[in-house]
Amino acid sequence: MDDSSKTSLSVIVPVFNEEHLVEESLRRLLVLPESDLVERVQVVVVDDCSTDGTGEVRLTDNGYSQGLADWSHSGKEIVYTVSAIGNEGKYDIYLMNADGTNNRNITPDYFPAEFLCHAATFSANDSSVYFIGEWWEQG
Numbered sequence: 001m002d003d004s005s006k007t008s009l010s011v012i013v014p015v016f017n018e019e020h021l022v023e024e025s026l027r028r029l030l031v032l033p034e035s036d037l038v039e040r041v042q043v044v045v046v047d048d049c050s051t052d053g054t055g056e057v058r059l060t061d062n063g064y065s066q067g068l069a070d071w072s073h074s075g076k077e078i079v080y081t082v083s084a085i086g087n088e089g090k091y092d093i094y095l096m097n098a099d100g101t102n103n104r105n106i107t108p109d110y111f112p113a114e115f116l117c118h119a120a121t122f123s124a125n126d127s128s129v130y131f132i133g134e135w136w137e138q139g
Contacts, residue, residue: 091116
């Protein structure tokens with residue numbers, strides 16, 4: 001099938017206090033881009049002021065914890081922290097497009113491993129990402 005016969009699909013997922021269901025429900029939508037009929041999938045989750053943690057969904061499945069995400073003012077990108085503490089102290093900053101593409105670690109390579117980056121946020125014009133950094137010592 002050529003790309004001209006494919007369609008774009010938008011899925012709107014309304015949620016309210018669905019913490020126990022939302023992650024698995026969104027995971028099931030991952031099969032949509034595999035269809036020969038769909039060129040592009042947009043998933044919009046509308047959270048109506050949940051109080052149970054519904055809006056706190058994992059952005060990646062890499063075994064590490066993610067900190068709170070911050071959206072760019074334009075709504076085109078998301079910045080978040082990936083962290084692990086234990087035998088390894090790791091807090092790195094990741095940036096990805098709002099549709100989940102181009103997910104990448106933007107922590108500067110010159111930072112030593114024991115320097116932890118967290119609480120990332122965008123500048124007012126989205127041209128920079130600011131964060132808090134601190135030294136970690138295994139105790």
